[in-house]
Amino acid sequence: MTSSALEPAAPITDWEGFAFDTRQVHAGEYPDRNTGLRVPPIALSAGYVFEDFDDQVERFAGTPARPGGAFPGDAAATPGAIYSRQGNPTNAVAEERLASLEGGTVAVAVSSGQAAISSALFALAQHGDRIVSTASIYGGTRILFGRSFQRFGIDVDYVWDADDDAEWERAIHPNTQAIYAETIPNPRNDVTDLRRIAEVAARHRLPLVVDNTVGTPALIRPFEHGADIVVHSTTKFLTGHGAAVGGAIVDGGRFDWEAAERAGRSYPLITAAPRPGLGSMLDRFGAGAYARAVREAVVNDIGPALSPFNGFLLHQGMETLSLRMERHVDSSLAIAAWLEAQPEVDSVDYAGLPAHPLHGIAQRDYGGRTGSVFGVTVRGGIEGARAFVNGLRVFSRMTGIGDTRSMVIHPLTSTHASFAPEISERLGIGPGLLRLSVGLESADDLIRDLRAGLDRVAAR
Template identity: 35%
Template sequence: MPKPWGPTTTAIHAGKHFNPTRAVTTPIFQTSVFELLENREGAEFAAAIEPPAFYTRWGNPNSSEVEAVLAELEGAERALVTASGMAAFALVFEAFLKAGDHLVAPAAIYLGTEQLIRRWEAQRGLTVTWIQNTLDLDEWAAALRPETRMIWVETPSNPTLALTDLAAVAALGKKHGIRTVADNTFPSPIHTKPLRFGFDLSVASATKYLAGHSDVVAGVIAGSDADVVTCWHLTKVMGPTLDPMAAWLLHRGLKTLALRVRRASDNAQALAQWLLWQPHVARVDYPGLPTHPGHEIAARQMETGFGAMIGFELRAGLRAGQCFCEALEVITRGVSLGGVESLIQHPASMSHLKTAPEVKARLGISDGLLRFSVGIEDQPDLIADLEKGFQAAAEAR
């Protein structure tokens, strides 16, 4: 059972038993292999689950320590770190789906996840039902089939910040014996713990808020001991192992996770309310606004804030969105999210430039949509920078 500690105490002190030294900060065990003190240790480690001092593709003290922290933060029995978020997602698919199975997932979903699903459709005969309105529980229920093996959700979703009622969808999964998986990248366990609502697995790109400094690529799978060990067995043979340096950096980032996420969330709440009053803005998507269609659900299942992601749409469209981003000085143009610095992207001219119009419509990506990952900078500086963007957008018309 997790210790009754707060998230920051947990992030700093959990997993210390994996540090065999007297160093206050665990050293980086930058080694591929560990010395066996006796021959019998070779047989014992070879039969063990994720031994931390045998061979780094199987386990490493840095990985074991950060996994202990992540498991406690998520309220999970066990966690597994991987070389990227997509590696974590692909492992879950490989572990729990087979050819001909049926998957239920939101129609507006992270592009990388959609590409993974499409690959399974094309190569393994996976069938998929795409949920158009994630707030409609009847649509989720109607999508289920006898061959449904997995329900996949994002909440809030990428990029539209749509909400899903986690408890209700988890109950559907349990009723029909279907594994439920939540991509928890956007809220992080500071705001949402999907396992508490009955989900089987919580997965995330640890590259984002968990590491938090735009210097690590990593992923995480958290859930029951049995499910995570199943994924570890695949990691052992497929090799998407997180290297010791990246695991150490991820752990260092986690120590300030709660502080960073709450500060960024406070910034986002204030900026979302400010954006509502800007004449160049047609729409603001943020779960913390009462105008958001999923606000009531967000208030019920998100803790200590509503996250640091904002979507807002410029009235003037494509060229205005391009000029807006190019005029910014404090806010950085970039396609990722979750770092200490604020990042912004214009999907229509950046990540989704070559995406088919009908796909962009399904994903909710309009010509004027901007995806804004709010960082921990000072609010007045962010507002001043956004004002420069609005001025440039106005001049572009």
């Protein structure tokens, strides 16, 4: 027997080609060289030591690092670490894992979902530019667009009917820089036809940015449907336990930035040289150029860095993503079908139900399994909603979604409270609508709890 036959096999560092369930456990991890820790540790360090003068020069220029990469698990071509505002070895595990699960090239972890949306779009648009968004999106995102983006001089135009070419043509201007959408809009589960929107984006040479917080890559991977950039509030299903706030941006690596500029779009953070003698992000980073622009020119400048402790909780949470999502969705399908049959319920907004008008898209793109965040409208308007919510004991009365715990909230008086009445009405946010986020408790226990709430509605 040769000595090589007795040597242990080298650990796997490239998990491409492995199944989703394997990659959610292993992608991005690395063996700790100092202690042999199995779980990558929390790296509580603000900065990183340069090997010598030239190493410092190379890192600030963003040129390839010396062998060993920026972090213990990185490839040698990764630019070296400078400061934890740009990146951290703990967060790098979560970033590589999420990029693998989504099928992207590079991910950038940030401090919250709102930071992810803002950073993703600030890398594409500046003062005087516009963004087009589908109308049905999370209320907090609409507030972000209508308040902060407007103050920064970036206007957002909304498309209400994604099947209407004329509406898209009216909404897209010469200074439009991106299209934004959600896979499963919150709170009404009115799933988006990403393929249709991707066709519009491609025709106009615009990057399509998709929020996949509610869908997660366990249910749908937007890059496979034509998206160019994916954002997440990792606070929700990816982390999964409601204990850590975070966000992430994933670069699909396939958008043709040069063709977009030839068509009249402008993306200077990606295609222009930042200083004489240094190539553009596109020249230096190719398929990861957009992500590098987000990291260096937005996250580094504005500073929404993710805490490494929260990054640790994120990559730990992703290890069980597919298992948790299976339970979330199984319970949601059962609960939505049960609610649909109750006399105190006016309607259930769950695209996985056969009667839902978007069930065809739900079947085609999700196999009918459209997450665990959906709306239910109870009889009696706001007073019916009050009676229902006050009758619940297992569902937590709180904001948030994607937790192990089930939650309920009244959108019209919370997430959509600042909206003009005509906008809320057009979005379907009525006085009797409640948003449910179904957790991991027993579905039978949750149904009993919902029945107790509906009994209060019936007793009014």
